[in-house]
Amino acid sequence: MLTHLDEPETFIAAMPSPPPDRDAERALVDRARGGDVGAFEALYRANVGRVYALALRLTADRRDATELTQDVFVHAWRRLGTFRGDAVFATWLHRIAVNSLFMRVRGDRRRAARIGAPGDDATGDEPPAALDAGYARVVDVEQAVDLERAIAALPPGARRVFVLYDILGYRHEEIARLTGLAEGTLRAQLHRARKLLMEALDR
Amino acid sequence: MTHDNQSHPSFDELNDFVDDRLTPAGRLDLETHLALCPRCAGDRDRLELLLDQSRSLAAEVEPPAEIWSGVHQRIAGRSPLGRRRSWLLAAAALLLVAVSSAVTALLVRRPQTVAVRQSAPAAPLAGVGLPVAARAVDADYQAVIRELDESLAQRRAQLAPETIAKVEASLRVVDEAIGEARHALAADPANRDLVDLLAASYERKLELLRRASELLPAT
Structure with missing residues (x-):
């Protein structure tokens, strides 16, 4: 269930959705595979808060996060036939989201390389990304908003490593594969992110 | 390295x-x-608090x-992919190679064509050297891509x-991303993340073609 906090610039917190009923979920997936958009919408409603949170934290941009979330669900619809019931649907979606995001990042890097644009995010030297919207938690709202804003303001490369490792619990080798970063670079990005966050929260 | 009170x-x-x-x-x-060092202990506490x-x-x-609404608009009227039988997928992939080549040849001959697109590196030899799961992804996406590609090619002028x-x-x-994913899959066929990556690349291509089609004037 999602909870809306009625504050102008704050958002919208999220109470975690209840754990899925696997049988009900499987039934919805089966109906959606047959082209039932209503069943797919039910799957969407149950999972979109989590996918959007991931997209927003990784991109730090509401428009990008919105596009990415749309892409993830369109992609999921087209690939429903490959979803095997041995995984939770949310886990399957999560993989699609992370892979879509990093495929997009690689595409952006290629484009930047072609036009000679500086500031590859692997160096983390770009100006901080702006976040025009934020998050809140039902408990510790202000603290969480501060942290979310500080995460959003991190350089993109450092932010992605921090989100994957410290929020989502990915292992170093998994992050290295997704980002293409060497493990030493990855650790440097992670430590840099943590240092910047500690400094930001101390202010 | 050992640390005493002077070496933090x-x-x-x-x-x-x-x-x-x-x-x-x-x-x-x-x-x-x-x-022994309150300053470093404080740093550790702040770091652990951040992680918590x-x-x-x-x-x-x-x-x-x-x-x-955006998702609905993009999926309305389209069935999920990946439900056909593998022999049918393989046949579709072979057909795609033939059609794709024909379209490319047609484009090359078109005098009014502003720019001739080379056939995509992912299209030829569809499925060859890929694991079964990736072959299905390959064939499924390319069938849809073909429709958009043809429509765009006919009206590109x-x-x-x-x-x-x-x-x-x-494109x-x-x-290039599709090519990289295919190569990586050929080397690591059991990697499901790479299949997802390949599919995500195709998804991106579909979206690009769809957006390009929307730029065409209505007929």
Whole structure:
């Protein structure tokens, strides 16, 4: 269930959705595979808060996060036939989201390389990304908003490593594969992110 | 490195400490220092607090309402892929190679064509050298891509040259990603993440073609 906090610039917190009923979920997936958009919408409603949170934290941009979330669900619809019931649907979606995001990042890097644009995010030297919207938690709202804003303001490369490792619990080798970063670079990005966050929260 | 009261651990070492990446001897040494040095102990506490807070951030964020309408618009009238039988997929892939070549040849002969797109690197030899799961992804996506590709090719003269150039540049980037994913899969066929990556690349290509089609004037 999602909870809306009625504050102008704050958002919208999220109470975690209840754990899925696997049988009900499987039934919805089966109906959606047959082209039932209503069943797919039910799957969407149950999972979109989590996918959007991931997209927003990784991109730090509401428009990008919105596009990415749309892409993830369109992609999921087209690939429903490959979803095997041995995984939770949310886990399957999560993989699609992370892979879509990093495929997009690689595409952006290629484009930047072609036009000679500086500031590859692997160096983390770009100006901080702006976040025009934020998050809140039902408990510790202000603290969480501060942290979310500080995460959003991190350089993109450092932010992605921090989100994957410290929020989502990915292992170093998994992050290295997704980002293409060497493990030493990855650790440097992670430590840099943590240092910047500690400094930001101390202010 | 050992630490006494004059030699404080680096921030990297503190990170390795909280991540449990130090050797037992290194950990013991640092713990000894932390017990004696309030400043470093304070840094460790702040770091651990940051990590605790990060792990307890909300798992869900309420999305903008327009996301579903966008998804609905893009999936309406289209059935999910991946339900056909493998022999049919293989046949579709072979057919695609033939049709794709024919379209390319047709484009090359078109005098009014502003720019001729080379056939995408992912299209030829569809499925060859790929694991079964990836072959299905390959064939499924390419069947849909073919429809959009043909529609765009037939009416490309109606697009401004600079638009065509932008679309083609973007398609080349995506095709490179598809090529990379296919190569990686050939080397690591059991990697499901790579199948997802391949599918995500195709998804991007589909989206590009769809957006390009929307730029065409209505008939």
